[in-house]
Amino acid sequence: MNxxxxxxxxRRERLLPYLLLSPALVLLAGMLYPFGLGLYYSFTSYWLxxxxxxxxxxxxxxVSLLGEPLFVRALEFTLGFTLVAVVLQVGLGLAVALxxxxxxxxxSVIRALMLLPLMMPPVITALMWKIMMASTNAGILxxxxxxxxxxxxxxxxxxxxxxxSVLIIDTWGNLPFVALILLGAxxxxxxxxxxxxxxxxxxxxxxxxxxxxxxxxxxxxxxVLFRTMDSLRIFDVIYATTLGGPNDATTNLQIMAYQYxxxxxxxxxxxxxxxxxxxxxxxxxxLLMRLWNRAAESTS
Amino acid sequence: xxxxxxxxxxxVAKVAIAVAAAVLLVWxxxxxxxxxxxxxxxxxxxxxxxxxxVFTPTIDNYAALVIGERGxxxxxxxxxxxxxxxxSMIISIGAVALSIAAGIPAAYALARYTFPLKNALGFVLMxxxxxxxxxxxxxLYLLYQQLGLYNTHAGLIFAYQLITLPFTIWMxxxxxxxxxxxxxxxxxxxGCSWLGVLTxxxxxxxxxxxxxxxxxxxxxxxNAFNYPLMLAGRQTFPVTVGAIQFISYEQVLWGQMAAAxxxxxxxxxxxxxMVQKYIVRGLTMGAVR
Numbered sequence: 172m173n174x175x176x177x178x179x180x181x182r183r184e185r186l187l188p189y190l191l192l193s194p195a196l197v198l199l200a201g202m203l204y205p206f207g208l209g210l211y212y213s214f215t216s217y218w219l220x221x222x223x224x225x226x227x228x229x230x231x232x233x234v235s236l237l238g239e240p241l242f243v244r245a246l247e248f249t250l251g252f253t254l255v256a257v258v259l260q261v262g263l264g265l266a267v268a269l270x271x272x273x274x275x276x277x278x279s280v281i282r283a284l285m286l287l288p289l290m291m292p293p294v295i296t297a298l299m300w301k302i303m304m305a306s307t308n309a310g311i312l313x314x315x316x317x318x319x320x321x322x323x324x325x326x327x328x329x330x331x332x333x334x335x336s337v338l339i340i341d342t343w344g345n346l347p348f349v350a351l352i353l354l355g356a357x358x359x360x361x362x363x364x365x366x367x368x369x370x371x372x373x374x375x376x377x378x379x380x381x382x383x384x385x386x387x388x389x390x391x392x393x394x395v396l397f398r399t400m401d402s403l404r405i406f407d408v409i410y411a412t413t414l415g416g417p418n419d420a421t422t423n424l425q426i427m428a429y430q431y432x433x434x435x436x437x438x439x440x441x442x443x444x445x446x447x448x449x450x451x452x453x454x455x456x457x458l459l460m461r462l463w464n465r466a467a468e469s470t471s
Numbered sequence: 472x473x474x475x476x477x478x479x480x481x482x483v484a485k486v487a488i489a490v491a492a493a494v495l496l497v498w499x500x501x502x503x504x505x506x507x508x509x510x511x512x513x514x515x516x517x518x519x520x521x522x523x524x525v526f527t528p529t530i531d532n533y534a535a536l537v538i539g540e541r542g543x544x545x546x547x548x549x550x551x552x553x554x555x556x557x558x559s560m561i562i563s564i565g566a567v568a569l570s571i572a573a574g575i576p577a578a579y580a581l582a583r584y585t586f587p588l589k590n591a592l593g594f595v596l597m598x599x600x601x602x603x604x605x606x607x608x609x610x611l612y613l614l615y616q617q618l619g620l621y622n623t624h625a626g627l628i629f630a631y632q633l634i635t636l637p638f639t640i641w642m643x644x645x646x647x648x649x650x651x652x653x654x655x656x657x658x659x660x661x662g663c664s665w666l667g668v669l670t671x672x673x674x675x676x677x678x679x680x681x682x683x684x685x686x687x688x689x690x691x692x693x694n695a696f697n698y699p700l701m702l703a704g705r706q707t708f709p710v711t712v713g714a715i716q717f718i719s720y721e722q723v724l725w726g727q728m729a730a731a732x733x734x735x736x737x738x739x740x741x742x743x744x745m746v747q748k749y750i751v752r753g754l755t756m757g758a759v760r
Contacts, residue, residue, distance in 0.1 A: 187665060188580040192592075195577035195640060198569075198632050199595070205610035206602075212610065219613075267495060275492045284499050286750055290743040292694035292711045295732050299506045302729055308520045311505055343502070351751050352759050390759070397755060404603045407696045411715055428605045433701060438609055445605045452601055 213443040219436035232443035241419060241427060242444065249423040249448070252338070253402040260342055260398055261391065264349025269379075271350065272357045282354070285347040293344055297411035300340045301327070330420040333413045337421055340408050345401070349394045356390040357383070389466040396459040403452055424448040510729035517725050532730035551705065552731055555713030559735075561624050562699070562709055563692035566631035567685055570639040575681075578643035579669050583655070596637040600756060607633055608701045615702060622704035630698045635688045638756060642687070645757040646680025647673055686746050687753035693738055710735040 189196075216228045236242045271278055288296065303312045304326040313323040326336045364382045373381070384391075406425045409415060415422035415430065422430075424444055432441025509517060511528040536552040580586075581593065611630055612621070620626030650673050658672045674681070696711040703712060714735055717728035743750060751759055 185586075188584040188586040188589075191576035191580035191584075194573035195636065198573055198629075198636055201629065202599070202607065202633055202636075205607055205614055208614070209606055209610035212613075270488065270491055270495070273488065275488055277492065277496070281492065281496055281499070283744065283747060284496070286743045286747060287503065287740060288499060289754075290690055290694075290739045290750065291736055292696060292739070294696040294711050295714060295735050298714055298728055298732050299502050301723075302509055302725055302732075303502060303505055305725075309518050309522060311522045314521050343498070347499075348751075348754060352755070355751060355759065393755070393758065400601045404601075406604070410696075410700075425603055425605055428603075428609075432605070432609050433612075438613065441605070442609055445603050445609070448603045449606055452603065456601060 209442050210446065212439050213446050215439045217437075217439040217442075219438055228439070232440050233447070235440070236443060236447065241422065244419060245422045245424050245427040245444075246447075248421065249403060249425075249451070252334070252405070252423060253399055256338060256341055256402045256405075257395055257398045259338065260346055260349050261395055263342070264346050264394065265353055265387075265391070267346065267350035268353035268357055269383075271354050282351070285350065288344050289347040289351070291344060293341075293407040294411045296344045297340050297408040300336070300343065301412055304336055327413050328417060330418060333417060333421050336412060337405075337409055340412065341402070341405060344408075345398065349398065352394050353387060353390055356387055360386050386470060389463060389470055392459060392463040392466045396456060396463060399455055399459060400452060403448065403455065424451075506729050506732055509725065510733050512726060514726060532726040533734075535727050536730055536734065551708070551716075552710075552713055552734070554706075555708050555710045556734065558624070558703075558707050558713075559693055559709035559711075562627045562631060562707075563689050565624065565628040566635050566692050567639075567688040569628060570632060570635040570688060571681070571685060574636060574639035574643050574684075575669075575674070578640050578647055579673060581640065581644045582647035593641075596640055597756065599633060599637040604633075604697045608698060611698075612701050621702060622707050624707055627699055627703055627707060627709075630702055631692050631695060633698070634691050634695055638691065638753070639684055639688055641756045642684040642753065643677070643681065646677040646684070649680070650676045683746050683749045683753070686742050687749065690739060690742055 216226050306325045326332045413421045415426040428441045428444040431437045516526040615621035699712050714731040717724040
């Protein structure tokens with residue numbers, strides 16, 4: 172009697188976590204199912220307007236991407252943009268964190284205000300800058316630059332202008348992310364290494380180079396990881412400003428997949444492009460995770 | 472080095488730091504100020520060269536958001552903005568409510584029980600943060616067309632689970648784990664079942680954490696653009712997709728767009744000040760406190 176009750180109770184205890192998880196697992200299955208379906212579509216010739224042509228084509232979509240000039244350009248832009256954006260944002264973010272770590276007037280106010288760009292909808296951020304980046308002197312940014320002797324820039328109309336614009340807008344929204352994480356890390360650093368460095372007579376540059384940066388390295392890798400993942404997949408800002416143009420200059424893989432699937436309704440090809448992007452994200456994040464583990468080990 | 476040189480260098484450094492702080496402040500705040508000014512300008516003032524800081528303010532742009540083209544001299548693509556705002560509210564609140572309802576028991580299980588595949592499940596949840604959204608949108612779009620979920624609030628609330636559910640579970644788990652085990656054991660000795668432990672110990676003690684999770688989840692939903700862009704129609708557009716409607720082939724309605732932008736960010740401005748301390752934690756899903 173007693174043992175059966177205990178056994179029943181034990182079984183219930185073992186099943187309990189699954190019971191607790193079941194609502195979330197149902198929702199999760201509801202998300203994984205479309206993803207699996209999409210993966211399957213990437214091996215088919217799914218074209219929404221021609222349902223009769225639906226066939227399983229194995230790797231045709233993937234192979235045909237290699238011969239697609241736009242795909243090569245989009246891949247280049249995706250990687251190039253990510254590289255520049257991450258270096259720029261992490262570099263500037265580190266500078267801002269160091270600035271705010273020092274004793275400057277209005278530090279806490281600036282810190283609180285920096286949260287605002289961070290929590291704006293990216294598409295709204297893009298629209299705000301679109302207003303400021305009007306191509307004539309009526310645009311406030313061109314007007315401000317005119318004092319520095321810069322002629323009006325055609326921000327979204329020229330190839331280089333469009334790339335720079337997207338970079339500026341993305342940086343405005345995400346610089347605070349890097350800066351605030353690194354600032355938090357700076358404020359939590361142990362004090363002993365700094366005292367030791369002072370005893371050794373190290374100057375500020377040497378302290379930064381040999382004490383601060385090594386201690387910060389796990390956090391730097393972490394923000395690089397997050398920023399890389401997001402930059403590889405940037406969509407909202409590009410969609411709201413250039414839509415991938417002009418002349419496909421700002422078309423990344425996600426914009427290209429959007430165009431294939433929602434403008435030309437070639438769902439199979441669109442899915443194949445996004446799976447390539449996903450693989451890219453997985454590989455890069457795996458490499459960065461390994462780097463993060465190593466950095467975290469070396470400092471602890 | 473002479474003492475004067477040291478003094479000089481110190482002054483230069485101080486000035487440089489002050490200038491850098493001022494630049495940072497302007498860079499952060501000026502866009503908000505400028506868009507607010509633009510939203511209060513008449514069309515003539517908006518395109519004036521050079522840009523004006525002094526003008527007669529008008530609320531016409533805001534009025535146009537509500538009454539639309541019939542409201543007079545201002546054309547607006549369509550006077551749907553109040554509905555877009557309401558849509559954003561419905562979808563965001565619905566999505567957060569669903570995620571919290573499913574997330575609380577799930578987070579409790581992940582925080583307090585060990586079971587096979589626990590780590591794998593945690594990994595799957597975390598990996599949602601990194602999947603390109605189009606991978607979900609293409610199949611969801613096709614499924615929703617068949618199931619009649621396209622252009623419905625329910626469909627969007629479900630799609631938004633991709634944003635909120637992994638985040639909610641992950642955040643709640645980290646807050647639940649902060650409740651000391653001793654308190655829980657004491658409650659068990661007093662005869663509390665798992666349900667009692669959850670409702671009488673864990674939930675009350677992690678109420679601040681749950682509030683933060685709700686607010687941040689709401690903000691992430693509010694920011695969402697790409698899912699509703701493809702899965703919603705005019706009746707269900709949230710403000711993010713609504714604001715972009717002021718760009719048409721013929722023209723951009725700068726004034727209304729600025730006004731729409733200001734209205735769209737009101738919740739974000741208020742809420743981000745409320746949860747200041749937790750934003751970084753939320754954005755990294757608890758990886759950084």
